[in-house]
Amino acid sequence: MAHDDTPMPTDLLPHALDAKGFMPEDEGAFLHRVARTRLPSGPALEVGSYCGKSAIYLGAAAREVGGTVFTVDHHRGSEENQAGWAHHDASLVDAETDLMDTVPTFRRTVQRAGLEEQVVAVIGRSTTVSAHWRTPLSLLFIDGGHAEVHAQNDYAGFAPWVMAGGALLIHDVFERPEDGGQAPYRIWRRAVASGSFAPGGTVGSMRELVRVGGDAGQPVG
Ligand SMILES: C[S@@+](CC[C@H](N)C(=O)[O-])C[C@H]1O[C@@H](n2cnc3c(N)ncnc32)[C@H](O)[C@@H]1O
DSSP states (O other): OOOOOOOOOTTTHHHHHHSSSSOOHHHHHHHHHHHHHHGGGSOEEEEOOTTSHHHHHHHHHHHHHOOOEEEEEOSSOOGGGSTTSTTOOGGGBOTTTOSBOOHHHHHHHHHHTTOTTTEEEEESOHHHHHHHOOOOEEEEEEOSOOSHHHHHHHHHHHGGGEEEEEEEEESSOOSSGGGSOSHHHHHHHHHHHHTSEEEEEEETTEEEEEEOSSOTTSOOO
16 A cells, blocks of 8 residues: 655654664654554554554654554563563563563653653553454554464454554564564464455565455454
8 A cells, every 4th residue: 555655753753763662763664654544544553562662653643643542562571571581671670570561661752752642551461452352443563472372362363453444564574584583474474365464565574464355343364
């Protein structure tokens, strides 16, 4: 699908760049462009808020064109965020509980960007939230747990809620195992094989799909 090439607003780009997280600028800009196109049709949902970096790109679009971005995370970090793993950040550990807690950093990020009206945090396990989710989505962005079970659950739980013509974006899609974990690539392949989604644009490891079969609330393969 063609998206306008309006860049990130200049007051918000520094917030996105400064935020802790895992979203290269070009991929975030793509997220922003797709969200600008889609948000007038309904809310967006992100799985994997972490410290709010990608939520700034989505929230910027919501501020510009109107709309709401729900972002789901249990805020305890993925496997690779835990102590001893590659993406651990000790400053995100709650001193009292000794558990990862990205809520305080996430809230500060969104508040400093002035996007609290547009970005709504849903704190919980994605399978719990998806089991109760019933709202058609103009855009679904999957960037939660990258283990196979989590990626598959995120797809199975939320992809049916993408409306006809809506966007499904998947982050960290690597075709070659030597470039990265394969779970996001496998859900991308599952989406294409289902016939419910057709490939759209790609920037870096971010891939867009468009719902071409069925409508929100109807099953996807
Ligand atoms: C790769 S990070 C998200 C990065 C973020 N989108 C950014 O731009 O920086 C993945 C996030 O998914 C969350 N997560 C992992 N498994 C989850 C699950 N089953 N339910 C809810 N959140 C989960 C982790 O807590 C972590 O914050």
